[in-house]
Amino acid sequence: METATRDWHAGLQAFVAEHRLVRPLATPEADPAAWSAERSLLGASLAPRLAEAERIRTGRHVLPSVDLDPIFVLTTSAPGIAAAESLLAASPEIAAIAASRIIPVTELEYRLWCIRHPDESHRHHVNLWSWLKTRVPRQRWPEFAAHPLRAGEAYWIHREGLTGGGELDRRASHLWRWDGRHASLLKAFITERAAPRLGEARP
Numbered sequence: 001m002e003t004a005t006r007d008w009h010a011g012l013q014a015f016v017a018e019h020r021l022v023r024p025l026a027t028p029e030a031d032p033a034a035w036s037a038e039r040s041l042l043g044a045s046l047a048p049r050l051a052e053a054e055r056i057r058t059g060r061h062v063l064p065s066v067d068l069d070p071i072f073v074l075t076t077s078a079p080g081i082a083a084a085e086s087l088l089a090a091s092p093e094i095a096a097i098a099a100s101r102i103i104p105v106t107e108l109e110y111r112l113w114c115i116r117h118p119d120e121s122h123r124h125h126v127n128l129w130s131w132l133k134t135r136v137p138r139q140r141w142p143e144f145a146a147h148p149l150r151a152g153e154a155y156w157i158h159r160e161g162l163t164g165g166g167e168l169d170r171r172a173s174h175l176w177r178w179d180g181r182h183a184s185l186l187k188a189f190i191t192e193r194a195a196p197r198l199g200e201a202r203p
Helices: 003-022 032-051 053-062 078-090 092-101 107-116 138-144
Strands: 071-075 102-105 125-133 154-163 170-178 183-190
Touching: 003 071, 003 102, 003 107, 003 125, 032 078, 032 125, 032 154, 032 170, 032 183, 071 107, 078 102, 102 107, 107 125, 138 154, 154 183
Parallel strands: 071 102, 071 125
Antiparallel strands: 125 154, 154 170, 170 183
């Protein structure tokens, strides 16, 4: 890892710690069932992504002037951060690959840090994102008419992706149903009519 990359990582860690003193992460008290479901869903999706860290490093060889031993910045929600921390603690194999180089943060924390210390060429980091849009506006529901809801249900959209991995860069959206107790997959790899930009923040 280059010294500049190590400094960028240390700076991000310090910034996030300071930011959370002012704006603590959300907690599950408001809706424990939704929190638990979101944490479980994101945790399941993160395991294979973190496990491919070595493959992502290899993919960066096609990029000019980048650190081939980058930091992995995971942008996600508060339940996603909890899921990532639990996953790394419980999975020695994944932790051995990525734990010392991955930092899970919120989208806001990531954006604010990059405003101050931009890394648009991804010289120092790879951005992985995985989060759930749990408040899909009703005006968008006709977009998913092929997967109708029952009374009391709502759509969730899981957005995930990667940038900074060269040819491995990708993004995807998956449609879920939330009934107030359980989340169930309706359709994987949907095409959203108003597709978000890479790493787009939660509204």
